[in-house]
Amino acid sequence: MDLGLDMSREILPHIKAGILSEALPYIRRFAGRTLVIKYGGNAMTEPELKQGFAKDIVLLKLVGINPVIVHGGGPQINEMLEKIGKIGEFVQGMRVTDGETMNIVEMVLGGQVNKEIVSLLNVHGGKAVGITGRDNHFIRAKKLTVDTPEQKSVDIGQVGEIASMDCTLIKQMVSAGYIPVVAPIGVGEQGEAFNINADLVAGRLAAELGAEKLVMMTNITGVMDKSGNLLTNLTPQDIDSMVQDGTLSGGMLPKISSALEAAQNGVKAVHIIDGRVPNVLLLEIFTDEGIGTMILGDNPTVQAA
Ligand SMILES: Nc1ncnc2c1ncn2[C@@H]1O[C@H](COP(=O)(O)OP(=O)(O)O)[C@@H](O)[C@H]1O
Numbered sequence: 602m603d604l605g606l607d608m609s610r611e612i613l614p615h616i617k618a619g620i621l622s623e624a625l626p627y628i629r630r631f632a633g634r635t636l637v638i639k640y641g642g643n644a645m646t647e648p649e650l651k652q653g654f655a656k657d658i659v660l661l662k663l664v665g666i667n668p669v670i671v672h673g674g675g676p677q678i679n680e681m682l683e684k685i686g687k688i689g690e691f692v693q694g695m696r697v698t699d700g701e702t703m704n705i706v707e708m709v710l711g712g713q714v715n716k717e718i719v720s721l722l723n724v725h726g727g728k729a730v731g732i733t734g735r736d737n738h739f740i741r742a743k744k745l746t747v748d749t750p751e752q753k754s755v756d757i758g759q760v761g762e763i764a765s766m767d768c769t770l771i772k773q774m775v776s777a778g779y780i781p782v783v784a785p786i787g788v789g790e791q792g793e794a795f796n797i798n799a800d801l802v803a804g805r806l807a808a809e810l811g812a813e814k815l816v817m818m819t820n821i822t823g824v825m826d827k828s829g830n831l832l833t834n835l836t837p838q839d840i841d842s843m844v845q846d847g848t849l850s851g852g853m854l855p856k857i858s859s860a861l862e863a864a865q866n867g868v869k870a871v872h873i874i875d876g877r878v879p880n881v882l883l884l885e886i887f888t889d890e891g892i893g894t895m896i897l898g899d900n901p902t903v904q905a906a
């Protein structure tokens with residue numbers, strides 16, 4: 602007799618029912634609210650993870666929560682650049698973007714990655730619609746220059762910062778039952794395309810929409826200190842000193858500054874979580890587990906889960 606198997610047959614249904622029951626208060630709390638989810642390019646490498654992500658998003662929508670997705674695609678852009686013999690170069694976490702690179706960025710983000718996510722969501726029963734910031738000129742951009750420790754105002758080409766964002770269309774899509782999937786491309790004054798880091802778009806969009814949460818799915822357990830220990834909670838003061846002493850670098854720089862901007866502009870909580878963990882989104886939203894790193898918003902009366 603296999604006692605282990607018999608036990609699991611008896612116990613498993615109770616565990617599953619327990620998980621569903623644990624989700625109820627969170628479903629009630631977040632129903633009708635908007636969650637912005639940043640889906641990083643590094644979190645979308647495995648086919649099973651992509652399927653799982655799409656199912657989790659559709660489930661959120663079906664229980665009455667309004668997910669809005671902003672996706673990245675850094676590794677996917679690098680792959681395409683390599684095919685034409687170019688190597689991706691980054692300054693302070695931002696891609697150096699000449700004219701040829703911009704064409705590839707737009708092709709990969711607005712075409713390949715955006716349409717793949719939209720299609721997966723629709724296959725799993727969602728009503729997803731993909732847009733870039735050039736649609737209806739929803740994200741207006743201006744040229745970004747970055748400061749490095751060595752040099753001020755470095756010109757990195759066709760890279761944009763957000764000049765303004767008009768979320769009317771996104772709000773209409775959400776209230777009509779659609780799941781917006783946003784590619785981080787902005788439009789300049791002459792109608793030209795700008796490459797914007799996806800974390801910047803996600804942070805600003807979450808603030809503009811007054812999102813309940815901003816969840817950033819990346820390829821690391823969360824924000825680490827210098828010794829590699831996970832930091833489960835961060836305050837603006839912690840972030841300041843970690844930027845100064847170099848604990849945060851590369852792609853974590855735009856991520857954390859966008860997280861901070863969102864938290865200081867009405868978003869109740871920002872979570873940086875590991876998108877390589879199956880169903881991590883559901884774990885974060887519907888369970889009592891503390892996952893990844895949380896940055897709480899300015900409103901101290903609100904208790905974030
Ligand atoms: N203190 C830190 N804690 C965690 N990750 C960090 C830190 N400093 C730099 N990083 C880097 O930031 C990366 C996440 O940023 P990025 O590669 O741009 O992800 P994404 O594609 O999800 O936006 C991590 O994989 C890690 O290499």
Ligand SMILES: CC(=O)N[C@@H](CCC(=O)OP(=O)(O)O)C(=O)O
Binds near residue numbers: 642673
């Ligand atoms: C200016 C800039 O850096 N743009 C990013 C846009 C994509 C992105 O942000 O992708 P991840 O979220 O996967 O890193 C880039 O070209 O890689």
